[in-house]
Amino acid sequence: MMIDIKAHIQEMLPQLSRGKRKVAEYILNNLEEAAFAPAATIARQAEISESVVVRMAVDLGFSGYKDMQENIQLFIRKRLWVADQFRQWMANEAENADGYLRVVEQDMQNIQATFKKIPPDILFQAVEMIVKARRIGLAGLRGALGPNIIFYVFLNELLGNVNLLTPGIGISYDILRTWNEQDLVIGSSFLMGKNFTLDILRFAKEKGCQTIAITDKPDSPLVQKADLTLSVCVDGPFISYTAATTLFNVILYLIGKRLKNKAIASLEEIAKLLDEEFKKQYNEED
Template identity: 30%
Template sequence: MNDTRKNNDLINIIQQKYDDFSKGQKLIANYIVNHYDKAAYVTAAKLGEIVGVSESTVVRFAIELGFDGYPKLQKVLQELIKSKLTAVQRIEVSSNRINEDNILKSVLQSDMDKIKITLEQIDNSDFNNIVETILGAKRIFILGVRSSAPLASFLGFYFNLIFDNVRLVHTTSVSEMFEQIIRAQEGDVVIGVSFPRYSKRTIKAMQFAKKQGVKTIALTDSAESPVAKSADMSLLARSDMASFVDSLVAPLSLINALIVAIGMRRKKEVYNTFEKLEKIWDEYQVYEKDDGYGGEKL
């Protein structure tokens, strides 16, 4: 059984195999089933210490489940908890992961790591195919709610400067979301932005769009995320939880790359748009001008 399947069924597998485990393995199994949020971020030695078994017993337990070793089991547990932890559990878990003596360094270093992992794992051909799909769309619908709403808004803001056929679907109501994409049809593109904890509204809207024959693109963290499963194509960026806060630095960086790539392909249109906008911004004093006195007018 592959890791993808284990990611979905890990707890069920542990429960099904429970009677075949040794006494020590049963202790590990009980702890993981009841405290998977904590088990995901402790070493094999620490887990063994917590339940009262040796490190080697923990490693053998992971192998018994079909993993190459404990780190693979731990990785699956970390993926599993992304969509399951409550805000309270997130605070408890992050308190064990973040160095409270230097929170600034801990959080920024974690964000840097997520961008690095995203860069290493992203498929450039998938990225280019998505760029082509968006460029060829009749209309572009962008979905994103809750913590993903700022990402969707950022993407929508710049896409509106590049295209004249963009609609940002940003609502707190399930029915309103469907009402805003009801006319989406073949030839259009729906981009759904969703990171843990995944929004049911976005998932359902993507499923609806796909049934309508609309090309669907997911911006999410994993090919196994529910929004990716509802999409024809996916762009994946690693996200993380910094306490109760969603860390979405890598997703925003990926969105930046998408905007730049499309902007480069529509260079002439973008140039003309900004040429007009600069005149408008100047005429209506949208931006403060530096007059040599730090921006202050005498």
Template identity: 30%
Template sequence: MFFRKIHEGYNNLSNTQKIIANFLLSDYSKCAFLSIKEFSDLLNVSSASIYRFSCKLGYNGYPEFQKAVQYELQKELKPMKELTSSIEDPNNEINILKAAVDMNINVLKNMYSEYTYQNFALVIDKIVRARKIYIFGLRSSFCTAYYFYFMLKQFMDNIILLTLGYGDVYDNLQKINEKDLIFFISFPPYTKETIELLGYAKEKKTCTVGITDSKISPLALNADIPIIAKQSSKTYSFVSVMTILNAIVIAVGKKNKNKTIQLLKENQEYLTKKGVYYNINKKRR
């Protein structure tokens, strides 16, 4: 419906409106979560032009037009789209394991950028200075959130994993302030609770870090510090986000290397003493 309206009315658009139309036809997802001012600045046109364009297509202003854009985007972000694509792909029948390895190698090769590194360095500084650090992720993203929490918890005592169903998340965040830091991890399809909780944290003036797949995801557009962990379009994998999380853990640990190593050693000795780990040297009967 959205694209059909543009194509059907294209010849009746003004030159400025055609600039807007051409952009939407080539990369409409970029405006899905932008305000009318942000979208107009992106195209170097006036907000009034964006409004008139929305009305020209039959919408009652920009908000209704944007909902139509978001609806089109939502249809593309169907759950497990990458997994479905991999299963349906007839070209990876011979050696699925090698194909998966090769795709993930390419993801890692294309993941690094100066933009990502600058935000990565900023995140490390925020972690070191934060009073409390909260981590939140739902559904498939929860496994990465828990892993991140588990690794940092080995040598830090101010790490809190937020989970639905364990008390109320908003109760746990009631006293957060600008001295705290919250990590939000989410990938398509983005969960409503994650976006709403991010908005709540911003209302409390708490610094937010959004780890997500794209600069135009709702996390990246709204978080104070976005970290982009690109995914392959052909495989559903968390190899990029796990790489970033591991790098964050190592970088934070290096900030006070001697203390970190000592805490890791003490933790290992305690768990060994309590018999948490299987003793391979124990004699068999």
């Protein structure tokens, strides 16, 4: 469970020894660095031994330095809400009528940067995992749910074995209850800490399922629960899901290309069913 690490350290400061207090104060003043730097680096900067850094983390109630660092990472991520992101964006906004074009340019940059970060072999590996899976689950909340729904609709039209995993009274866990190594769960989460998507990936791993994480941070907790990670850029005045949607479109294309005639036949069957349903409803209205 994430705690307010800054408030916790400040509360515990009087109880720490001089050396540990020195480390704690350095972390308070350099929280972003402490979120990713190894204990040896913090020790060097605070001019103290590495063992003191580790013992200080234990004194604060953590199992060790890594446990404290993970909490700091979650704290930083939770602190950057959409309002903060929007405020930072507006602070750099030029005072002109065409300022909105900067959003378009950023989305284009996000797409380009995303596909530079994802090596082709990793992308093709993700496609193979999806095609070979007996069943597929898609997990995502809030903004990530939008791209997930689009992906779910068309992926299910291609494969017919996809489940959209959303919060409910145990419904997602009920779906995964009988899944195993033949099945695949894909979790999408951006700028978030511990949440439903992380819990779903953790449960899927416990069941032996294969897992793919789609996230914007290399240090995201989702990465630890994933067999494969696809990194997406989400920069913008709000969290941008343009690159994530494009990634899903590319995956759908590669799956269709991989399945060839089978994919075309499946899409034609869906089109026929939709056409028949449309005609049925149209006639009933008449």
